[in-house]
Amino acid sequence: MTGKPILDCAARTRIAEAVSRAEAATSGEIVVLVAARAGSYRSAPLAFALVCGLLVPWPLILLTPWSAVSIALGQAVVVLAALAASLHPRLRMVLVPRAIRRARAHEAARREFCSRGLARTPERTGVLIFLACAEGHAEIVADSGIAARVPSAAWNASIGTLLGALRRGEMEAGLIAAVADVGAILAAELPERGGGPDLLPNRVIVVD
Template identity: 50%
Template sequence: MLSMDDQARLANVIRDVEDDTSGEIVVVLAKQADTYRAIPLLWALLIALALPWPLIELTNLSASRIFMIQLGVALASSLALSLPQLRYQLVPRSIKRAQAHEAASREFIRRGLTRTRDKTGVLIYVALAEHHAEILADTGIADRVGPDVWVEIIEKLTMAIKAGSMADGLAEAIRRAGAILAEHAPPRFEDEDELPNKIILL
């Protein structure tokens, strides 16, 4: 998803922006938020359930023969629809968005962003398969910064990813999030880096 050089460059960007704030930034880049393994099975079952009706109306096949055809179609459909490029197209956009948001929320907790001293942790989360990106901020920042501020950053990030400039888009998103943190959570004299700066790839 990112070359080693890009990962190192982005880690340096995080370290640099955190020099100007007591806040913490974590970037998580996921190939996918969910595998959606149940989706092909669900579609295969729906196809198999609809199949007997035209066979009953248009053929003289026995019930046992129709059942065997139904079983074969269910199996073949399930296997065919399990191909990743097909599977993700079958998932409704609302479900993708909900799964990606849930995954981002889990990562927010898992990566320790709720445990920073002043509750000023910010997560930049990207799920590539879902074409989804979002920023989550802990209460120390969320109480001072409206969600519209993050939306603008995410819009520019998603445009950069679509244009094939993911590393540059992430670097800009990190810098802009860092500027917001610097304004609302300036550095302290005794400040220390509470969370790792490396890009987390899933």
Template identity: 50%
Template sequence: MISSEDHVRLGNAIREVEDHTAGEIVVVVAEQASSYRSVPLLWAMLGALLTPWPLIWITNLGPSRIFLAQLLVAVFLSLFLSWPKRRFALVPRFIKHARAREAASREFLSRGLTRTRERTGVLIYIALAERYAEIIADTGIADRVGPDVWRGIIRELTGTIRDGRIGDGLVVAIQRTGAILAEHAPPRFDDIDELPNKVILQ
């Protein structure tokens, strides 16, 4: 997902911007936000529900044989659609983005961003397969910075993901986020680095 050189470059970028703010930045890059394992089952159930109607209209099959046909269709579809690429292709975009938002929220809580001293933690989350990015700020920053500011950074970041320049896009996103943090959460004389300065890959 990210080269070793970019990994080092991004860690340095986080460290540099945090020297000018009391805020904390955590970057999480996920290959895919969800496995979508329920999707083949849903399509298999839909296929099984639709199977009886053409059989009733154009054949003289009895109920037991129609039930068997339903079962076979359900088994075939669940197996056929379980291949990861097929499974992912069947997921509507709004579901992909909803799962990515849920994953970002889980990461925000699990990475300690709600436990910083002044509640100034910021998560930059990317789900590559979904081409989705989100920035979540804790209350110490979210109360001072409107959502439109984050949307501008996200828009630019998702553009670089589409162009295959994820490393460059993340560096810019980190720098722009750091500038916002420096303005609204300037460094303290007793400031400490509360969270790791590295990109977390999943």
């Protein structure tokens, strides 16, 4: 992603401080990861251009006196225009069905959970707060030590708060609120036992 960063340094620092505050009351480990998008969706522009290419000749055949060569040229122009237009990230995202976007974001959350070491804490107490901005998808992934005590539905309010803030353009505030909510749930089920090491980084992970 180019241009303005997803979160500037000051915002990342404030979110990391919120993680530190939340973890002070629990033996759980919270990691925040923000991704610009969960996938590249490279097939979407090709599919869009293919559909346009298949549909365009018919009205030209029925409604114009154009020759076959002219229709073929018009078809080629439309296909190229569709490809060029669909290369824009926002339009490309519109072309991808919502179910596919959600599935891709869900897969990305699970993949990041494993690749960032959250599944390797001694008591399996890692929690990932995952946000895919382009998809508008948030997910909280908890390791088995927490999932055994906290039902997945317990995270729904935190996810709703985060997504509402994202739609309002208040990502930082939403992430801080989600961290506080998750920390409160963890503190109730897994209170801090004193003196344990901070096993996972509190800094916000941003994937452009």
